[in-house]
Amino acid sequence: MSTITKTETPPVSRPPAREFPAPRYRRILGADRSSIIFYAVIVILAVLVLAPVVPTLYQSIRDKPLYDAGGIFTLDNYVRLFTEANFGQVALNTLIFALLTTVLAIVIAVPMAIVVVRTTIPGRRIFGAAMQWPFFISSLILGFGWITMYGPAGFVSVEVRRILGFLPWDLYTLAGMAITEAVALAPIAYVFCANALRNSDASLEGAAQTVGAGPFRILFSVIIPMMRPPVVYSSLLVFSLSLETLSIPLLYGQPVGINVFATFLYNNGLQSIDPDYGILGAASTIILVCTIALVAVQAKLLKDAKRFVSVRGKATRPRLLDLGWLKWVSVVLISFYVIFGALIPILGLVARSFTKIFTPLQNPLLSLTTNNYATILQYPVYIQSIKNSLIVASVGAVLVSVLATVAVVIARRSPFRYRKVIEYLALAPNALPGLIIGIGLFWAFSFIPLGGGALIQGTLWAIIIGFGIRALPSAYGSISPAAMQIGDELDQAARVAGADWLRVFLRMLAKLLTPAFGAAIVLTFVVMMKEYSPAIFLGSADTNVIGTTMLELWVQGNTGSVAALATFQIAITAIFVGIAGLLMRGKKDA
Amino acid sequence: MPDVVVKNLRKDFGGTTVLHEVTFTIKDGEFFTLLGPSGCGKSTTLGLIAGLDKPTSGSIAVDDVVFVSDRNNKFIPPEERNLGMVFQSYALWPHMTLAQNLAMPLNIRKVPKAEQQTLIRDALDKVGLAHLIKRYPHQLSGGQQQRVALARALVYKPKVLLLDEPLSNLDAKLREQARVWLKRLQADLGITTVYVTHDQEEALAMSDRIAVMSGGHMLQVATPHEIYERPATAEVAAFIGRSNFLDGTVVSASNGTATVRLEERGEVINVSVSGDAQAGEAVTVAFRPENLHLSATATNVPNGAIVLPVDVLTTSYVGSRYEYDLKYGDRVLIAESSAGTVSGAAKLVIPADAVRLYPRADVVSQDAAELMAVTH
Numbered sequence: 009m010s011t012i013t014k015t016e017t018p019p020v021s022r023p024p025a026r027e028f029p030a031p032r033y034r035r036i037l038g039a040d041r042s043s044i045i046f047y048a049v050i051v052i053l054a055v056l057v058l059a060p061v062v063p064t065l066y067q068s069i070r071d072k073p074l075y076d077a078g079g080i081f082t083l084d085n086y087v088r089l090f091t092e093a094n095f096g097q098v099a100l101n102t103l104i105f106a107l108l109t110t111v112l113a114i115v116i117a118v119p120m121a122i123v124v125v126r127t128t129i130p131g132r133r134i135f136g137a138a139m140q141w142p143f144f145i146s147s148l149i150l151g152f153g154w155i156t157m158y159g160p161a162g163f164v165s166v167e168v169r170r171i172l173g174f175l176p177w178d179l180y181t182l183a184g185m186a187i188t189e190a191v192a193l194a195p196i197a198y199v200f201c202a203n204a205l206r207n208s209d210a211s212l213e214g215a216a217q218t219v220g221a222g223p224f225r226i227l228f229s230v231i232i233p234m235m236r237p238p239v240v241y242s243s244l245l246v247f248s249l250s251l252e253t254l255s256i257p258l259l260y261g262q263p264v265g266i267n268v269f270a271t272f273l274y275n276n277g278l279q280s281i282d283p284d285y286g287i288l289g290a291a292s293t294i295i296l297v298c299t300i301a302l303v304a305v306q307a308k309l310l311k312d313a314k315r316f317v318s319v320r321g322k323a324t325r326p327r328l329l330d331l332g333w334l335k336w337v338s339v340v341l342i343s344f345y346v347i348f349g350a351l352i353p354i355l356g357l358v359a360r361s362f363t364k365i366f367t368p369l370q371n372p373l374l375s376l377t378t379n380n381y382a383t384i385l386q387y388p389v390y391i392q393s394i395k396n397s398l399i400v401a402s403v404g405a406v407l408v409s410v411l412a413t414v415a416v417v418i419a420r421r422s423p424f425r426y427r428k429v430i431e432y433l434a435l436a437p438n439a440l441p442g443l444i445i446g447i448g449l450f451w452a453f454s455f456i457p458l459g460g461g462a463l464i465q466g467t468l469w470a471i472i473i474g475f476g477i478r479a480l481p482s483a484y485g486s487i488s489p490a491a492m493q494i495g496d497e498l499d500q501a502a503r504v505a506g507a508d509w510l511r512v513f514l515r516m517l518a519k520l521l522t523p524a525f526g527a528a529i530v531l532t533f534v535v536m537m538k539e540y541s542p543a544i545f546l547g548s549a550d551t552n553v554i555g556t557t558m559l560e561l562w563v564q565g566n567t568g569s570v571a572a573l574a575t576f577q578i579a580i581t582a583i584f585v586g587i588a589g590l591l592m593r594g595k596k597d598a
Numbered sequence: 599m600p601d602v603v604v605k606n607l608r609k610d611f612g613g614t615t616v617l618h619e620v621t622f623t624i625k626d627g628e629f630f631t632l633l634g635p636s637g638c639g640k641s642t643t644l645g646l647i648a649g650l651d652k653p654t655s656g657s658i659a660v661d662d663v664v665f666v667s668d669r670n671n672k673f674i675p676p677e678e679r680n681l682g683m684v685f686q687s688y689a690l691w692p693h694m695t696l697a698q699n700l701a702m703p704l705n706i707r708k709v710p711k712a713e714q715q716t717l718i719r720d721a722l723d724k725v726g727l728a729h730l731i732k733r734y735p736h737q738l739s740g741g742q743q744q745r746v747a748l749a750r751a752l753v754y755k756p757k758v759l760l761l762d763e764p765l766s767n768l769d770a771k772l773r774e775q776a777r778v779w780l781k782r783l784q785a786d787l788g789i790t791t792v793y794v795t796h797d798q799e800e801a802l803a804m805s806d807r808i809a810v811m812s813g814g815h816m817l818q819v820a821t822p823h824e825i826y827e828r829p830a831t832a833e834v835a836a837f838i839g840r841s842n843f844l845d846g847t848v849v850s851a852s853n854g855t856a857t858v859r860l861e862e863r864g865e866v867i868n869v870s871v872s873g874d875a876q877a878g879e880a881v882t883v884a885f886r887p888e889n890l891h892l893s894a895t896a897t898n899v900p901n902g903a904i905v906l907p908v909d910v911l912t913t914s915y916v917g918s919r920y921e922y923d924l925k926y927g928d929r930v931l932i933a934e935s936s937a938g939t940v941s942g943a944a945k946l947v948i949p950a951d952a953v954r955l956y957p958r959a960d961v962v963s964q965d966a967a968e969l970m971a972v973t974h
Contacts, residue, residue, distance in 0.1 A: 028707045028754045030680035040675070500650050501689035503676040504760075505703035505750070515702070519693050 060448025067289030112190030153353025252441035361571035412483035442541030474542030490524030649676035682751030
């Protein structure tokens with residue numbers, strides 16, 4: 009320690025002893041400025057979460073629309089829901105659809121996760137990356153793609169019918185919906201199971217090997233039994249997502265009259281000329297009870313699952329198992345899922361956007377056209393919807409990420425008494441289906457006194473608020489782990505050195521969280537770019553986004569232009585993610 | 599100058615009490631150490647002094663300033679207490695250079711820029727790191743980071759310095775040197791210091807006074823010498839240094855001497871006691887291994903010494919001395935000796951002044967008891 013001996017030199021001449029008293033921070037009515045921020049954030053979050061929920065519950069027990077004076081309390085809405093509106097059949101459809109979807113998604117995802125993460129199949133990286141595709145493509149676009157290829161008049165269907173003389177499948181059934189939805193949701197279950205596999209202790213498998221277990225024995229005696237918690241959790245996740253989904257049931261069920269929860273709300277709230285708000289409120293309330301219960305169970309499971317995380321000293325790289333000839337079977341099956349589930353429908357949709365008619369009966373190259381794009385670009389309403397989507401996604405991404413960052417830091421790194429409540433509020437929108445957010449906010453805006461609601465109703469701000477509520481949990485979830493990685497002694501040191509909580513946040517945590525904040529912006533942008541369901545009720549003719557415009561064009565039968573808009577949306581997302589990736593990488597190098 | 603006065607400090611965490619009504623006073627300029635195993639409440643106490651946590655009840659005052667008190671519900675947040683603190687992880691802000699790290703507390707106190715520069719240079723000089731002023735924390739070694747953390751805690755001349763196991767992340771050799779250096783620096787500055795550690799050697803070497811803590815209680819507050827030579831309880835004797843413990847029962851007591859029957863083999867011994875002992879009381883007899891004599895035959899036994907018949911189980915050379923594991927009844931006793939030649943049946947001589955008597959206490963952990971039981 010040569011440097012230590014240096015201090016033995018005579019003490020440096022110091023300026024005359026001077027005291028540096030600790031700073032005093034101003035308090036307003038006994039509350040310091042940090043507390044004021046805590047309460048402000050909790051109020052903002054509570055308003056955002058409760059605004060769509062409370063009017064919905066209230067409407068469900070009123071006999072008249074909320075904006076009509078003189079309504080009385082009644083349970084009649086619930087009675088009529090099951091007698092007149094045939095909600096029982098809808099609930100049954102939803103249950104069958106959600107169960108089928110869950111089973112199929114798990115059957116696709118779990119073996120794939122095990123094979124890709126833990127065995128020596130060729131192309132592991134490519135398959136792993138391919139499972140990211142739903143990040144770029146919304147389930148609405150996937151539905152368009154599937155109908156374009158596999159629908160009654162789809163490209164593949166026509167060819168199959170020509171060869172076999174009949175079509176062995178029918179997309180417009182509950183089973184057809186469930187298969188498509190499962191293809192769309194399988195990657196979510198996959199990511200969850202793959203992460204669990206990566207984090208599990210590889211030495212457990214090593215221990216199995218040392219006692220003489222072969223690859224299959226290890227697979228069935230060690231790996232699969234340990235997969236139970238992630239499988240249970242991701243099943244619940246897929247189940248609750250398919251309970252509230254709108255896109256595919258809307259596209260497939262509408263022509264043949266099969267209704268599930270979301271399409272029931274869509275039809276009763278939008279399609280009928282004089283919507284029955286009582287029934288709409290009652291149905292929304294029942295759906296909310298289901299989704300909230302499911303999300304609560306998920307949260308409980310996730311908390312319990314953390315207790316099973318095995319503590320390891322070193323990160324050991326697991327040895328990959330060799331499945332022999334079975335690995336080629338696996339490769340074929342996974343390729344089948346990726347190619348037929350996602351790649352062909354999306355490429356088909358892109359091809360559709362460049363052709364007049366898209367059918368195997370005529371060489372598509374002969375009917376190449378740019379008319380579909382011209383249609384979009386000729387009409388200002390269509391261009392406006394692209395602009396609107398861009399505005400909503402970019403403004404929303406910044407606002408939501410800022411709110412999420414502040415919420416994370418308060419929930420994780422503050423002495424605030426109600427910090428747990430902040431976390432619950434930020435994650436609560438997971439339990440709020442997009443359509444119900446739309447309906448609820450629509451009612452909430454009509455509640456704002458002095459015509460304040462009219463200022464928001466039908467503007468892009470209404471859309472930003474609706475989409476923002478939906479995107480908040482993703483943003484929160486992406487920042488939270490980063491905040492937990494910053495040791496709390498860093499802020500404690502700053503506190504003792506004289507910084508109050510606000511200064512710690514601005515000077516320390518905000519700077520250290522910048523990369524996570526950037527990532528949250530990218531994620532939120534993409535989520536809000538794909539979102540459309542709250543806009544169905546909140547939008548006006550001037551505030552259509554790409555999603556709602558696509559639906560309109562689809563109903564009009566203008567499938568070529570739908571394909572063109574979908575291609576736009578995919579391209580915008582890909583370009584944005586690409587640029588953001590480059591920017592962030594550049595920052596890291598600097 | 600500041601005395602730290604802590605009264606009836608108590609902290610509950612969700613139903614369990616981690617700190618029981620602790621009271622102590624730290625004198626101006628004193629190096630005061632909170633010593634104990636993990637979970638004993640020492641870090642909780644330090645956090646309460648710093649203001650990082652609120653006590654359930656009790657009060658803390660420095661000088662005449664009340665930091666926290668349950669009487670009038672007063673609580674001064676950490677940023678307004680003007681303390682310096684060094685954390686176990688050093689907690690240097692990774693996005694700032696050393697100069698910026700040290701400048702932060704000065705900026706908050708609105709110290710003019712020019713004065714800041716002298717203060718920062720002085721503080722870094724004190725820890726011998728002035729030449730690294732433009733570096734970032736991750737470019738320094740662990741020992742250097744620890745000294746920067748100290749400089750940052752001292753640069754604004756706080757009233758009290760709080761140190762939370764600052765040496766525990768250094769390797770063993772460096773830790774011993776840093777110990778001496780830190781003690782000298784503290785003495786030079788004369789700053790009142792509260793030091794938290796689980797390392798008894800560190801505590802003994804550096805402190806003016808030590809508070810030994812266990813299970814949220816303060817067992818003894820005294821100088822290092824007093825703590826080692828006259829442990830107040832059997833737990834302190836077990837935690838500071840090493841001790842042999844034997845269970846016994848008081849047969850009779852008079853004039854500061856107790857006659858005790860050892861339970862293991864029924865020997866009767868005489869032990870001098872400071873307080874009073876009652877006949878029939880269950881007691882624990884403690885003696886340190888370094889105060890014992892081991893020989894094949896007990897010759898030249900000093901007056902009043904106790905002689906126990908033992909068998910040598912193992913002899914280990916631990917550098918500069920030998921350590922014996924001795925079988926006494928079904929128990930294993932440890933003795934240190936400069937000679938490593940004793941084997942087989944032997945006599946263990948315990949001088950009268952080496953023995954201390956405590957109320958019966960279970961100080962040996964289950965694990966240790968199982969390892970020490972003679973099963974063969």
